[in-house]
Amino acid sequence: MPAEASVVLEGRVSIEAALAAGVREVHEILAVAPGDRRLSFLRRAAAEQGVPIHRVTPDELRPLVNGTTHGGVVALAGERTYLSVEQLLGQASAMPLLIMLDGIEDPYNLGQAIRAIYAAGVDGLVVRERSWERAAGIVARASAGASEVMPTAAATDVVEAAAACRKAGLTVACAATRSDAVFLNDANLAQPMLLLIGGERRGVTRSFTESADLLLRIPYGRRGAHALGVATSAALLAFEALRQRRAAGIGAENGP
Numbered sequence: 001m002p003a004e005a006s007v008v009l010e011g012r013v014s015i016e017a018a019l020a021a022g023v024r025e026v027h028e029i030l031a032v033a034p035g036d037r038r039l040s041f042l043r044r045a046a047a048e049q050g051v052p053i054h055r056v057t058p059d060e061l062r063p064l065v066n067g068t069t070h071g072g073v074v075a076l077a078g079e080r081t082y083l084s085v086e087q088l089l090g091q092a093s094a095m096p097l098l099i100m101l102d103g104i105e106d107p108y109n110l111g112q113a114i115r116a117i118y119a120a121g122v123d124g125l126v127v128r129e130r131s132w133e134r135a136a137g138i139v140a141r142a143s144a145g146a147s148e149v150m151p152t153a154a155a156t157d158v159v160e161a162a163a164a165c166r167k168a169g170l171t172v173a174c175a176a177t178r179s180d181a182v183f184l185n186d187a188n189l190a191q192p193m194l195l196l197i198g199g200e201r202r203g204v205t206r207s208f209t210e211s212a213d214l215l216l217r218i219p220y221g222r223r224g225a226h227a228l229g230v231a232t233s234a235a236l237l238a239f240e241a242l243r244q245r246r247a248a249g250i251g252a253e254n255g256p
Contacts, residue, residue: 127155
C-alpha cells in the first residue's frame, strides 16, 4: 500500500462515490477482473481522474479486505477532508437541517445511520474530528457510499457544533429517552435545526442534554421495549423531518 494511502475502500459503489465526491484522494484501484462490464462506469470515472486500475489476484486482495462482499475491487485512498460547521451551514438550504452523530462506536451502525439521513435529504452531517477515519472503509461500505458524498463537517465536540449553529439561528435539539422529551411527531421539525443523536452505549452527555433547546423522543408502541438502535433512530428522526418539511412546502428533493 502506498505510504500516503490510509484507507481501503471496498466495493464498486463505495469507490464510485469517493471518486464523485472528491473529498479524499484515490491513489489506485485494485481489481480481480478490471474488464468486468459491471465496472464500466468505475473505469470511466477513474480514467477521467487519472486513477490507475491494476489487476490483482484474489490472494493479493485478501489481506486488504474485510469479508467477501467487496466484489473483487478495492481502492487505496487517503484521508478525507472535512468542512467546518460554518462552511457546512454556508452551503445548506434556506431551512437547514444538520445532524450530528456522536459517540457511535460500531462503524456498521454509523454507516447505516449515514445512509438513512442521506436518503432523507438532510443538509449535512457533523462528526467529531477524526472520529471514524480509521474505519472509513467499513463506514463507506455500510452506507452504500453515502458517507463519501454526504456534506460533512468536523467539530471538536458537540459544544463547538452547537455554538456555531445557534449563532446561525438554528435550534439545537437532542434525541433523548426522557419522559419530558417531546414526541418527534408532535415537535416542529420544519425549522432550522441541528439534531444531535448519540451512540447506543454512551448517548448524549447529560450536561449537554440539559442545555439543549429541544428534546425529542420516539413514541414506542409497547412499554418496556428495548431502545432502538442508532441507525433506526436516525432514520425515523430524519424522515419525520422530511415529512414535516414537505407538508409545509419547504425544500425539494436533493437528487436521487
